[in-house]
Amino acid sequence: MKLYNLKDEAQVVDFETAVKTGLGRNQGLFFPKEIPTLSNIDELLELDVHQRNFQILKNFVSENIDDSSLKQIIDQTFAFPSQLEKVSENEFCLELFHGPTLAFKDFGANFMANCLKSFAEDKPITILTATSGDTGAAVAHAFHGLENIRVVILFPKGKISELQQKMFTTLGDNIHTIAVEGSFDDCQQLVKQSFDQTELVEKVGLNSANSINISRLLAQVCYYFDGFAQLPEEKREQVVVAVPSGNFGNLCAGIIAKTLGLPIKRFIASTNLNDTVPRYLQTGEWSPKETIATISNAMDVSKPNNWPRIEYLMETDQFDSNLLTGGAVNEEQTAETLKALYQQGYTSEPHAAVAYKGLHDSLQQDETGIFLGTAHPAKFKSTVEEILAIELPLPKALADCSEKKDLSHQTSADFGELAKFLYDLK
16 A cells, blocks of 8 residues: 655655655655545454454555564564453443553554564664653653664653653663653654754654554554454444544544444544644634643643644545544543542543543433543552542552653753754764
8 A cells, every 4th residue: 555645745655665754755644545445344343353453454564564474563563452341331441551551552652663673674763753641651662672773752841740751761772762841742843853854864764653653553543443343242333432632643543443444433532621623623723722731641732743644534535524523621620530430430540531521421322432541540640549539559560660760861842952862872
């Protein structure tokens, strides 16, 4: 399958080139011109998860990855489950935090790392990525120790949870982390500026592991099918999916799944106070505001990078825009929703609470709702404990890193400082 630069249709690449390049000319995103429609959805849902993911992903990667290699990549990538948990009679949480860094981004980061390993060359690669929380840990752990791959992760200083930060700033070796004075949007802008510098890109072999990299999105498509397959058959007719949304890669993956043929009735894009997309869906005006810090910090994004892909699917009539609604959830509502979930016997965290609020307020009597649980509650230990007045035990992955030294560098949101750091990397 060929992938097109959404800002420059003359730039057409294969999957391998898109994964290695990350971002196209003029900061354009790579994307298929047309998503295929699969005719065997019922059969796919009956397969085990690895067989199903193979059938889905080969539609996108077969030009560059043979069947044997793809099966190996899938075995390595999906070595941990996505797990559907019942919250109420018609509401379910698709838990995506059972991987090594306890967040949904483990799926995409591991798929990208395994793909790059299969494309292995002697030329060094520098992965440059920005994180508002969970991407950093997922990417760091997926690429830690890989030969010829250096990773540089930018994050907004003081604006992610301490445990989130410790999961990627304590590894060292080929993992380099930089605390940026500014917001996540500032970090994203530094990444984009870097890709505009042709000499820098070529000199350090620059690539990105943000959800702007198409490989990450494709892996995320698979767990929508998995969640659907775990529903009782009698509840698959009117399925509504609520996605906690920041950079909008997760929602984009869900819409790709829908476009492939997964019979999701509609989507809800739930954001926190950073409500650029919900306002856009209501008014048609794209007007990002200054980023607001919230307790659902991984969604503190005012200029979501993946929105152009979703808009492309709408503009080309591959996805009906009427099937997407958006809603913003404030801090008080997030806390109250966490409490409501806990009273139903389900312990969650702020991001999933934002999604559940959007779902619960919208769900009709004849519908079944799935909201995505994107991170383990313990990654937001202090917030959850304060709101729920409980004590959360630390999972081993968090306990192991919590006492380690933070190895991150610090810089202003100045491109010159970042460029010097990248050129000086050994």
